[in-house]
Amino acid sequence: MGYNVKRVLIDQGSSADIMFWEAFIGMKIPTDRLMPYAGTLVGFTGDQSSYSILGGRPTLNKLGAVVSTPHLKLKYPLPGGKVMVLCVDQEIARKYPAEDVKEVSLTEGRTIKIGVSLTKEDEEGLVTVLKINILAFAWSASDIPGIDPDFLCHHLMVDPRAKLVIQKRRKFGEDKRKAIAEETKKLMAADHI
Known part of the structure; x- marks a missing residue:
């Protein structure tokens, strides 16, 4: 294999996987691998896609893949215990900004x-x-005051056997400290913390 494919969209909310014809031919995949689909595909406006491949939940589930959006990476296990990592080429990503x-x-x-x-x-x-x-x-935390913590509460899944580690104290600049204090006051006023 070893092909460079430009413009792949991984959509964790999509129930469809789509490979456009140019990518299919460019990757030299035999045409007998094409599978007909008799269902209805909804959601396209008729505009030409700027992507070569649209990967959704079926592919992610089949690969057992984990997506890290902040790191622009996708990892999935290979036979023998190795892990494959797909990375975004940052230079190419900067050339194709999101929709205006x-x-x-x-x-x-x-x-x-x-x-x-x-x-x-x-x-x-x-x-x-x-x-x-x-x-x-909700435009701000004050628009949704007094949410019952039993209804909506974030819990960290921490192994109780894990050794506790004290993080190094972070020093924030004056602007950051003011922003943190302001956001904390908003959350306290709305009874979120």
Whole structure:
């Protein structure tokens, strides 16, 4: 194997895996490996994809893969106990930025960002739905005060046999300290901490 494939999208929310014809041919995969699909594929706008491959849950599950979004890596086990790591070429990733967005005001002080590729009709429909349902969104911690910790609480899964380690104290600059204090006050005012 050993092919470089540019523009692969790993979508952990997708139930479909798609390899576009150019990538299929470029990787010299025999055509007898093609499998027909009789189901319905929903979600494409008819625009040409800028990706060569769209990988979803079926591939991730079959590989037993783990995705690390912050590190732009995908790891999966190989026979013999080895681990394969797929990495993003940072230079290529910088050449292809995410879709351009624009800021739209829903009401005074409440703005969102939406993709510029939406048709005028889709944009108007989306903005209308968001404006009608504006109260369904939490814009800050104070918008959702007093959440019962029994209903929603984060727990760290720590092995009780693990040795405790004291982390080195971090020193933050004045701006960071102010931001941390401000966010902590907001969470305390909303009874989240």
